[in-house]
Amino acid sequence: MARIIFPALLLLLFPRAAWALQTHGYQGLYFHQGAHLLFLAAMVAFAYRLRVSRLTVQTSWRWLFRGALLISLWNLWAFIGHLVALTLPQNALVTKPGETVPSLHVVSWVDVAYYFLSMDHLLSVPALVCFYLGLREMHRTFPQRDLLRERRRHERRRVDRRLV
Amino acid sequence: MTWSLLPIWLVDLVGAIVMVVLSGLCLHLARDIYHRDPEHPLANYLLWLSGAIFAFSLSRSVGHIVRHILELAGLGSWWKTLEPISGSINSITFVVIASVTLFFHRMQTIMNRMARDRQRIEKTSQELLRLNRDMETIVADRTRTEMALRIAHEVRNPALIIGGLVKRIARTIEECAANQEYFQKVLEEARRLEALVEKFETVRPGQQLHFSPQELNGLVEETLEIVQPEADDKGLVLLLDRSPASLAFQGNQHLIKMAILHVLRNAIEACRRGDTIQVATDFAPRGIMVRIKDNGPGIPGEVLEHVFEPFYSTKKGETGLGLSHVKQIIEEHLGNVEIASRPEEGTEVVITLPTHLGELEVQTGDTADAPG
Incomplete structure (x- = not known):
């Protein structure tokens, strides 16, 4: 500890540039990748909670569980995709004369990986389909407002009778 | 070897549109569930989750769609300016979804507590109803018994007096056969009255049956x-x-x-x-x-x-x-x-x-x- 504190105190005696405002080179990418990891961890935790609490025995929660797993995979997929994109050579994408859509110059497995990892909607769309199906099932089974009102009225009546 | 990016573009464009539509439908369903019972924690949670997913899909998809449009329009350089904004918004929505999702554990705890309390109230209320029924039966039994005993008490003395007096009269008018017969009948009825009183008196509270x-x-x-x-x-x-x-x-x-x-x-x-x-x-x-x-x-x-x-x-x-x-x-x-x-x-x-x-x-x- 003394090895750290002592030089730190010495810095106060010999000040140099303030370094108060530091620039962040890859800040955007780091933040985005960090957000992907957080999203991934949250979805894995969500799926785990659903599994251990045995909510997955219900159809609606089972769909949400599948959705959470797929979105976790998508996060992993996208996270790796961003990393692979960083390693892609500058001249990998070429637009041939007369064509609007560019092509990928495939020379290594990195290029192949980039090509397939770019199609991340193949995971995110099924994940949202699962979420939609789960919510639709919940919507179907969630008590209607009239039923809720009737149930509350019934409970209130019962309490009143007890009080009498 | 070159591979056309057309499949990637198609998957990206169609996927982006489908994501917006699906997340919009999810939000619509969650809103409907919420309006059924705005006080329900699950309804609130689903609305937050769906809202966050919709924001994520919208920010991501709009970015992707705009990018494709700009690329096709030959304005790819514009995307370089917009890309960090789109990416930042997208990253923020990731964090929002993660925060909402991590709150699921607390929501579940509240839901479980509510379910337990509801079960307990239900159980107590059923017990109270059963207790009420039992009490009603016991009170009814007791009322019947008290009435029987009171009737027995009220009837016993007159019945005994009538019986005794009739016996005495019967002994004094033995000469007249017709009167004798009438008195015998009165005597018999008085005995039946006495027997009835005895029966009433033997009545005991019936709650042991319960x-x-x-x-x-x-x-x-x-x-x-x-x-x-x-x-x-x-x-x-x-x-x-x-x-x-x-x-x-x-x-x-x-x-x-x-x-x-x-x-x-x-x-x-x-x-x-x-x-x-x-x-x-x-x-x-x-x-x-x-x-x-x-x-x-x-x-x-x-x-x-x-x-x-x-x-x-x-x-x-x-x-x-x-x-x-x-x-x-x-x-x-x-x-x-x-x-x-x-x-x-x-x-x-x-x-x-x-x-x-x-x-x-x-x-x-x-x-x-x-x-x-």
Whole structure:
């Protein structure tokens, strides 16, 4: 500890540039990748909670569980995709004369990986389909407002009778 | 070798549109669920989750769609300016979804608590309904019995007088055969009246018909569960020394629970913060018993003598039927209840029940015991 504190105190005696405002080179990418990891961890935790609490025995929660797993995979997929994109050579994408859509110059497995990892909607769309199906099932089974009102009225009546 | 990016573009564009549509549908469903019961935690949670997913899909898809449009329009350089903004918004939505999702655990805890409370309320309400039914039956039985006894009492004397007088008259007018026959008929009817009175008098309360095999430990535990929150609120310690053996008896579970509940509530009301109420179940010399003992302020001697008397209460505005009802219930089970108390040392109530009806001798006289 003394090895750290002592030089730190010495810095106060010999000040140099303030370094108060530091620039962040890859800040955007780091933040985005960090957000992907957080999203991934949250979805894995969500799926785990659903599994251990045995909510997955219900159809609606089972769909949400599948959705959470797929979105976790998508996060992993996208996270790796961003990393692979960083390693892609500058001249990998070429637009041939007369064509609007560019092509990928495939020379290594990195290029192949980039090509397939770019199609991340193949995971995110099924994940949202699962979420939609789960919510639709919940919507179907969630008590209607009239039923809720009737149930509350019934409970209130019962309490009143007890009080009498 | 070059691979066209057209498949990637197509998947990206179509996927982006489909994601916006699907997340919009999810949000619509969640809103509908929310409007059905805005106070429901699950409805609130689903609305937040769907809202976050919609924001994520929209920010991501709009970015992708705009990018494709700009690329096709030959304005790819514009995307370089917009890309960090789109990416930042997208990253923020990731964090929002993660935060909402991580809150699921808390939401689930609240939901579980609500479900448990609802079950408990449901159970208590069912027990109260059963108790009401039992009480109604018992009151009806008792009313019938009292009416029969009153009728018997009212009819007995006139019937005996009529019978006696008719016998005397019959002896004096033996000469007239026709009169004799009439008197014999009157005499016969008077005897029937007397027999009817006897039948009325033999009527006994019928509540034993509602008795069934019970287990005292279970009833005591269930009753303690009811009063535990009240004891916690007052800062009292409730202890149970449960008999390891099964304490079976014949009786009415609701009435016995009501009697124990009443004694416990009296103890809770009397005790001060930090006091202890000890409940013990065990075998008694002629049956089984539950002992409720507290180290509260105790009952003064002059009050203790009257605690089992109906309409005696030291509390203003109360009927004073509490402990007299306890005594009545226990005696209907052919058991007995004893109370002992010392000021500033505490009170002990012992309820004894026969394991089989009729085995325990019912004590007569005042059972209140006030040790000096």
